[in-house]
Amino acid sequence: DAKTTQPPSMDCAEGRAANLPCNHSTISGNEYVYWYRQIHSQGPQYIIHGLKNNETNEMASLIITEDRKSSTLILPHATLRDTAVYYCIVRAENTGTASKLTFGTGTRLQVTL
């Protein structure tokens, strides 16, 4: 699976949009971009994933550049409960064998009042 690069930390004011970048310049054509987050002392939580089109769900939006070498996770209206470590993961399409998640160091997002 391709390696990802994320800033170690970011701050965001409550109510504002949080834009978390991720670089995955070595991504392959069959690799998807996944985002998870981990709130302190809890297990990681799935947020969203995509291949090349932008995706949106009730939690966030995922914007993937046209060349697929980077992406941005957008939390439209960040709240204090969004304070967590956010992990960007690139994973190959399932070829019939199990595929493990490889987490990097992530971005520690601090939402402040």
Added chain:
Amino acid sequence: KAGVTQTPRYLIKTRGQQVTLSCSPISGHRSVSWYQQTPGQGLQFLFEYFSETQRNKGNFPGRFSGRQFSNSRSEMNVSTLELGDSALYLCASSLLLAGLNEQFFGPGTRLTVL
């Protein structure tokens, strides 16, 4: 629908002992993966089970083992515990083999080895 449950939540053991951790996946999920999380190494993949068979394995010594039962519940065992085994052990379940299906994590078992 209940989430992934792990027992126990906290455990304290001494060096040389062995430990068994349990994971119950979301109802209907057939794949269970185990991860170790430490401050220094981050989240590392241990192994994955599907239909009672180990399908993938990470780079951990043979002291770490696991199994899955016919009801998809899984256990992992660590024998001859070392201080470095102190970590948060996370279990994740997914509907099928954890390829593209999102994995749902449990709260983890925090193991402290003294």
